[in-house]
Amino acid sequence: MEQHIRQALLKAAPELFGCAITDELIQFQQTRKDVEGDLTLVVFPFVKLLRCSPQAAGDKLKTWIEANVPGVSHCIVINGFLNIVLTDAYWLEQLFLMQAQPLYGFAQENSKPTVMVEYASPNTNKPLHLGHLRNIFLGAAVAEILRAVGHKVVRTQVINDRGIHICKSMLAWEKFSPVNARGERETPSNTGLKGDKLVGKYYVEFDKALQKEAKAIMAQWQSGNFSDTPEAVQQAVLNFAQAKQDKDEKAQAAIDDKIKELAKNQTSILQEAKQMLVKWEARDPQVYLLWTTMNGWVYEGFEQTYAQMGVSFDKLYYESDTFLLGKDQVMEGLKAGVFYQKPDGSVWIDLTADGLDEKLVLRSDGTAVYMTQDIGTAIDRFKDYPDLHGMVYTVGNEQDYHFKVLFLILQKLGYTWANNCFHLSYGMVDLPSGKMKSREGTVVDADDLMAEVIEKANAMTQERGHLEGLSEAARHALYTQIGIGGLKYYLLKVDPKKRMLFNPEESIDLQGNTGPFLQYAHARISTLLEKASYQPNAIKLATTLSPVEKEIIKQLSYFESALQEAAKGYSPALLANYTYELVKLYNAFYQSVKIVIEPDQEIRQLRLELSSQVRQTISKALSLLGIAAPARM
RNA sequence: GGUCCCGUAGCUCAGCUGGAUAGAGCAACUGCCUUCUAAGCAGUAGGUCUUUGGUUCGAAUCCAAACGGGAUCACCA
Numbered sequence: 092m093e094q095h096i097r098q099a100l101l102k103a104a105p106e107l108f109g110c111a112i113t114d115e116l117i118q119f120q121q122t123r124k125d126v127e128g129d130l131t132l133v134v135f136p137f138v139k140l141l142r143c144s145p146q147a148a149g150d151k152l153k154t155w156i157e158a159n160v161p162g163v164s165h166c167i168v169i170n171g172f173l174n175i176v177l178t179d180a181y182w183l184e185q186l187f188l189m190q191a192q193p194l195y196g197f198a199q200e201n202s203k204p205t206v207m208v209e210y211a212s213p214n215t216n217k218p219l220h221l222g223h224l225r226n227i228f229l230g231a232a233v234a235e236i237l238r239a240v241g242h243k244v245v246r247t248q249v250i251n252d253r254g255i256h257i258c259k260s261m262l263a264w265e266k267f268s269p270v271n272a273r274g275e276r277e278t279p280s281n282t283g284l285k286g287d288k289l290v291g292k293y294y295v296e297f298d299k300a301l302q303k304e305a306k307a308i309m310a311q312w313q314s315g316n317f318s319d320t321p322e323a324v325q326q327a328v329l330n331f332a333q334a335k336q337d338k339d340e341k342a343q344a345a346i347d348d349k350i351k352e353l354a355k356n357q358t359s360i361l362q363e364a365k366q367m368l369v370k371w372e373a374r375d376p377q378v379y380l381l382w383t384t385m386n387g388w389v390y391e392g393f394e395q396t397y398a399q400m401g402v403s404f405d406k407l408y409y410e411s412d413t414f415l416l417g418k419d420q421v422m423e424g425l426k427a428g429v430f431y432q433k434p435d436g437s438v439w440i441d442l443t444a445d446g447l448d449e450k451l452v453l454r455s456d457g458t459a460v461y462m463t464q465d466i467g468t469a470i471d472r473f474k475d476y477p478d479l480h481g482m483v484y485t486v487g488n489e490q491d492y493h494f495k496v497l498f499l500i501l502q503k504l505g506y507t508w509a510n511n512c513f514h515l516s517y518g519m520v521d522l523p524s525g526k527m528k529s530r531e532g533t534v535v536d537a538d539d540l541m542a543e544v545i546e547k548a549n550a551m552t553q554e555r556g557h558l559e560g561l562s563e564a565a566r567h568a569l570y571t572q573i574g575i576g577g578l579k580y581y582l583l584k585v586d587p588k589k590r591m592l593f594n595p596e597e598s599i600d601l602q603g604n605t606g607p608f609l610q611y612a613h614a615r616i617s618t619l620l621e622k623a624s625y626q627p628n629a630i631k632l633a634t635t636l637s638p639v640e641k642e643i644i645k646q647l648s649y650f651e652s653a654l655q656e657a658a659k660g661y662s663p664a665l666l667a668n669y670t671y672e673l674v675k676l677y678n679a680f681y682q683s684v685k686i687v688i689e690p691d692q693e694i695r696q697l698r699l700e701l702s703s704q705v706r707q708t709i710s711k712a713l714s715l716l717g718i719a720a721p722a723r724m
Numbered sequence: 725g726g727u728c729c730c731g732u733a734g735c736u737c738a739g740c741u742g743g744a745u746a747g748a749g750c751a752a753c754u755g756c757c758u759u760c761u762a763a764g765c766a767g768u769a770g771g772u773c774u775u776u777g778g779u780u781c782g783a784a785u786c787c788a789a790a791c792g793g794g795a796u797c798a799c800c801a
Contacts, residue, residue, distance in 0.1 A: 454799040601763045603749040611763045682765040
């Protein structure tokens with residue numbers, strides 16, 4: 092309708108205003124809830140053009156629109172706004188149009204270029220936690236939304252399966268894992284631990300040992316004993332100690348950290364881990380075997396977690412496969428003059444001309460860093476998918492700088508697709524107690540959290556659900572749908588780029604703006620339609636609509652634009668909020684009128700059609716968010 | 725210190741490209757199940773949109789500065 096009026100006005104401008112007008116002059120907005128109208132045209136822009144008062148300009152537009160635009164009932168001019176009231180017949184027609192297309196709001200499949208969406212991408216040394224949940228739910232939802240607006244989508248993750256962090260777990264396991272009676276060290280099968288949890292445990296063990304050894308070294312330094320310390324390090328420590336004087340507390344703490352860093356570097360255990368990494372890059376058979384085994388454990392654990400989350404991937408990338416390509420690229424870039432080499436052999440890029448710093452892309456010992464791998468992975472992906480148009484990286488906002496640099500490097504290496512790479516940057520998830528810190532044990536484990544919300548859904552559903560006749564398995568599935576659905580909605584309803592607070596109690600809430608609220612509406616309509624033995628059927632266009640009914644159709648008709656906005660802004664939150672508004676409207680309607688038991692057949696049918704379309708829309712929106720829509724609960 | 729992000733009700737958040745009297749949920753209080761699922765609905769109360777300037781017919785929204793919070797500036801990933 093907006094488009095209609097817009098076109099009509101543009102065409103009629105010469106006769107109406109005496110001159111042609113530009114598109115931006117015509118501004119539509121949603122009409123305020125408390126005044127009559129379905130669509131509002133802002134009159135102010137026309138005031139200057141017509142050189143008259145807002146009221147007069149409004150009147151002029153009103154007369155013209157009422158006479159020339161079909162579907163318009165009448166217009167009201169208030170305070171410089173022209174509120175357009177559309178006819179009930181127009182709205183009924185909209186409802187039929189939606190009913191006639193089950194995929195209303197969705198674009199045609201594969202009508203837009205291929206996009207790869209990366210999410211999850213965990214390290215293989217730690218189990219998944221709350222931060223990963225936001226990442227994964229967000230990425231998975233964005234992938235679905237992009238698909239719905241017509242893109243071909245490849246869901247992917249890159250698995251950080253190499254690097255010093257893996258070696259730490261491997262080393263700790265070799266050193267500290269107890270041996271049982273059969274001479275075996277701990278494995279997932281002989282401990283019953285999930286693989287990722289077991290490996291994570293040894294990562295922590297490593298850190299403990301490292302801290303302990305570093306502490307001892309610092310104590311030595313404190314007492315002036317530098318017998319085992321290289322000259323250069325000794326000098327650095329003494330310099331830091333010197334610098335510490337006459338500094339404020341904060342600066343002193345920062346210097347202490349630096350000294351600690353030096354001490355850590357002197358520990359034998361870290362040296363061993365570094366040697367292991369070098370061996371790994373040289374494909375030492377023993378190290379490789381251990382690496383394969385322990386990573387295998389982690390993957391198995393992650394698989395379970397992903398299954399519980401209800402997410403999946405189309406294609407996996409392993410950094411162990413792409414880092415060599417990254418190194419090659421760096422060498423080529425070096426030849427081409429994009430990078431430069433320092434005397435110690437390390438390779439850098441100078442981005443000072445772009446307002447950024449110098450950035451390391453290859454270590455002096457020739458091993459790869461994070462950036463090296465990411466360069467390789469990106470190029471690998473565009474090789475694998477020749478029709479790939481762009482990438483979306485779902486990664487936390489603490490890496491804003493990293494991605495800025497990455498995209499810039501790819502551009503400088505001459506890859507034009509770098510312009511279509513987007514960093515879907517999201518804010519951290521805070522706890523009421525503050526930031527999650529692994530050292531302080533405040534990390535919320537993904538598996539534990541999911542188990543908790545399912546348990547809560549279980550308890551609540553037992554208490555107030557309608558479960559008669561459901562099998563034990565079906566009930567359990569329902570608890571999972573509600574628990575996980577609630578968790579997803581909780582994490583997705585907030586604007587991704589904003590930092591958010593995770594309140595454990597609210598996250599399993601069922602009332603208000605929550606996942607179960609939407610699911611409940613869906614279930615209620617489902618059983619309602621079943622009881623009514625609903626069959627789609629045409630309604631006379633002469634049927635009149637109540638204000639709520641009209642509001643609901645209006646909101647239903649916004650689905651497409653809500654979806655478009657969500658895709659454009661990579662923001663599932665927009666879709667979540669849209670759906671919440673729709674459900675609130677419908678609930679008010681549901682409570683205030685009779686539907687199944689409405690005696691007037693024409694009205695009954697209209698209300699059923701309306702309910703059916705609301706259910707459809709909730710179901711579509713929830714599925715885009717990765718949330719199940721149960722038929723009863 | 726440089727760069728980037730954020731600041732809306734007691735709490736958690738909406739508020740799209742500037743538009744009418746700034747909205748929800750939670751928490752608090754009042755009502756509504758002998759009619760289709762009350763995980764619901766109707767209502768009361770709660771605001772200097774951090775502050776100060778600027779642009780504009782019009783600013784929570786755009787610009788600048790200040791204040792407050794966070795991230796980042798590693799041969800970590």
